[in-house]
Amino acid sequence: xxxxxxxxxxxxxxxxxxxxxxxxxxxxxxxxxxxxxxxxxxxxxxxxxxxxxxxxxxxxxxxxxxxxxxxxxxxxxxxxxxxxxxxxxxxxxxxxxxxxxxxxxxxxxxxxxxxxxxxxxxxxxxxxxxxxxxxxxxxxxxxxxxxxxxxxxxxxxxxxxxxxxxxxxxxxxxxxxxxxxxxxxxxxxxxxxxxxxxxxxxxxxxxxxxxxxxxxxxxxxxxxxxxxxxxxxxxxxxxxxxxxxxxxxxxxxxxxxxxxxxxxxxxxxxxxxxxxxxxxxxxxxxxxxxxx
Amino acid sequence: xxxxxxxxxxxxxxxxxxxxxxxxxxxxxxxxxxxxxxxxxxxxxxxxxxxxxxxxxxxxxxxxxxxxxxxxxxxxxxxxxxxxxxxxxxxxxxxxxxxxxxxxxxxxxxxxxxxxxxxxxxxxxxxxxxxxxxxxxxxxxxxxxxxxxxxxxxxxxxxxxxxxxxxxxxxxxxxxxxxxxxxxxxxxxxxxxxxxxxxxxxxxxxxxxxxxxxxxxxxxxxxxxxxxxxxxxxxxx
Numbered sequence: 001x002x003x004x005x006x007x008x009x010x011x012x013x014x015x016x017x018x019x020x021x022x023x024x025x026x027x028x029x030x031x032x033x034x035x036x037x038x039x040x041x042x043x044x045x046x047x048x049x050x051x052x053x054x055x056x057x058x059x060x061x062x063x064x065x066x067x068x069x070x071x072x073x074x075x076x077x078x079x080x081x082x083x084x085x086x087x088x089x090x091x092x093x094x095x096x097x098x099x100x101x102x103x104x105x106x107x108x109x110x111x112x113x114x115x116x117x118x119x120x121x122x123x124x125x126x127x128x129x130x131x132x133x134x135x136x137x138x139x140x141x142x143x144x145x146x147x148x149x150x151x152x153x154x155x156x157x158x159x160x161x162x163x164x165x166x167x168x169x170x171x172x173x174x175x176x177x178x179x180x181x182x183x184x185x186x187x188x189x190x191x192x193x194x195x196x197x198x199x200x201x202x203x204x205x206x207x208x209x210x211x212x213x214x215x216x217x218x219x220x221x222x223x224x225x226x227x228x229x230x231x232x233x234x235x236x237x238x239x240x241x242x243x244x245x246x247x248x249x250x251x252x253x254x255x256x257x258x259x260x261x262x263x264x265x266x267x268x269x270x271x272x273x274x275x276x277x278x279x280x281x282x283x284x285x286x287x288x289x290x291x292x
Numbered sequence: 293x294x295x296x297x298x299x300x301x302x303x304x305x306x307x308x309x310x311x312x313x314x315x316x317x318x319x320x321x322x323x324x325x326x327x328x329x330x331x332x333x334x335x336x337x338x339x340x341x342x343x344x345x346x347x348x349x350x351x352x353x354x355x356x357x358x359x360x361x362x363x364x365x366x367x368x369x370x371x372x373x374x375x376x377x378x379x380x381x382x383x384x385x386x387x388x389x390x391x392x393x394x395x396x397x398x399x400x401x402x403x404x405x406x407x408x409x410x411x412x413x414x415x416x417x418x419x420x421x422x423x424x425x426x427x428x429x430x431x432x433x434x435x436x437x438x439x440x441x442x443x444x445x446x447x448x449x450x451x452x453x454x455x456x457x458x459x460x461x462x463x464x465x466x467x468x469x470x471x472x473x474x475x476x477x478x479x480x481x482x483x484x485x486x487x488x489x490x491x492x493x494x495x496x497x498x499x500x501x502x503x504x505x506x507x508x509x510x511x512x513x514x515x516x517x518x519x520x521x522x523x524x525x526x527x528x529x
Contacts, residue, residue: 164385164392167382167385168385174376175380175381175382177345177368178364178376179393179394179396179445180365180369181396181397183365
């Protein structure tokens with residue numbers, strides 16, 4: 001019984017990482033109706049910016065805030081420069097642009113900061129959260145910040161006019177334009193916000209997995225998985241999905257003897273496919289109902 | 293009466309295909325003008341040209357200011373509400389959110405809330421369904437929501453693209469009654485595109501008949517309705 005509890009707690013710790021990323025994924029999905037494959041690399045690049053600021057002697061929280069602002073602005077610039085010109089292009093062109101962004105950001109980070117693994121400080125400290133607990137202070141802080149971001153995003157999208165305008169622009173651009181909404185700027189704003197959420201995710205994840213240009217590649221995959229299993233239309237579902245992926249991989253590794261460390265993520269992803277076979281829009285996703 | 297909107301020698305293109313060939317029309321302030329014609333005559337394209345949704349040549353003036361070449365969002369902000377064919381409702385959003393989206397260009401919470409109530413006054417059935425996803429409404433309710441959303445803009449001119457399409461006769465009657473009321477009491481000018489010529493000529497004051505992107509004839513709606521030749525050759529009833 002104690003083993004089970006420990007494994008669940010350890011799963012929540014890694015799940016917190018995935019939940020962070022899943023939230024950033026859903027964020028951009030809500031705003032632009034696409035999955036952005038470059039999101040992990042954008043978060044990684046933001047984290048390097050924060051690391052650089054800290055290296056230059058900027059206090060942690062100032063660097064944290066500055067990185068969020070820089071990432072927000074950079075997200076808007078990327079949308080305006082790269083995605084606006086191909087706005088009317090088919091979806092595959094967008095996918096290619098996302099993959100190009102991924103490769104460019106990855107190599108640029110390697111070129112500027114090289115590929116050696118770097119330590120990234122945690123603002124919450126390294127000790128255990130409770131006596132004898134498996135969750136560290138940092139894990140606790142990361143889960144708290146993720147949930148806080150979730151609440152703030154929920155309030156923004158559900159209860160502000162600009163949040164509603166962003167949802168309208170993503171759901172039906174042509175009709176949104178006919179309502180006078182500046183759809184292009186809503187897309188840019190969505191990118192900015194996704195980049196900002198991603199930068200927070202990156203800075204929270206880096207103390208755990210260490211900072212290097214390839215740190216996000218697998219995490220983004222599990223972030224996607226978490227988002228899809230929870231439902232791409234539901235930020236809360238995505239966060240829960242992220243935690244589920246973390247817990248499932250831990251339990252599978254412990255309780256299914258043949259699985260072991262190498263296979264535990266395959267098992268988690270297998271369970272996700274099973275969930276999607278039963279509920280295609282994710283556990284908490286709203287199926288789109290249309291009547292014709 | 294003054295001209296609220298005037299298009300002169302309007303040409304419109306989808307890619308290399310030209311759809312309008314020097315079409316000219318004027319909409320009187322406070323009136324209902326209808327645009328009639330067969331399938332493919334360019335009715336929808338005319339509306340899309342007026343709201344800046346396709347490439348055009350020629351002059352379009354709204355309230356005596358040129359608007360051609362301007363972005364759709366900016367044209368809408370001048371007070372032109374376009375209710376597109378197929379209604380363009382936001383199916384994942386609730387009825388109330390759809391109405392709020394319609395007021396996105398305006399400021400003033402109290403005034404917007406009052407207008408939501410005003411729309412519910414015209415369309416009580418929308419009030420019953422205010423928290424329902426718009427995609428789950430019936431066709432008639434969706435059309436009413438589209439008109440309601442357009443009203444939220446407090447427009448001076450409403451462009452209506454086949455509002456009767458696919459609706460039961462009783463629903464159409466109700467909807468057109470409300471359009472007439474909106475025109476009279478809210479002083480909203482309207483440009484109505486319709487397949488159902490008899491219905492449109494009953495509602496409108498002035499009518500244009502178009503064929504392959506050109507105006508064939510125009511005149512008071514009553515006059516076109518009573519013209520045996522026009523009725524038989526173009527309106528088919």
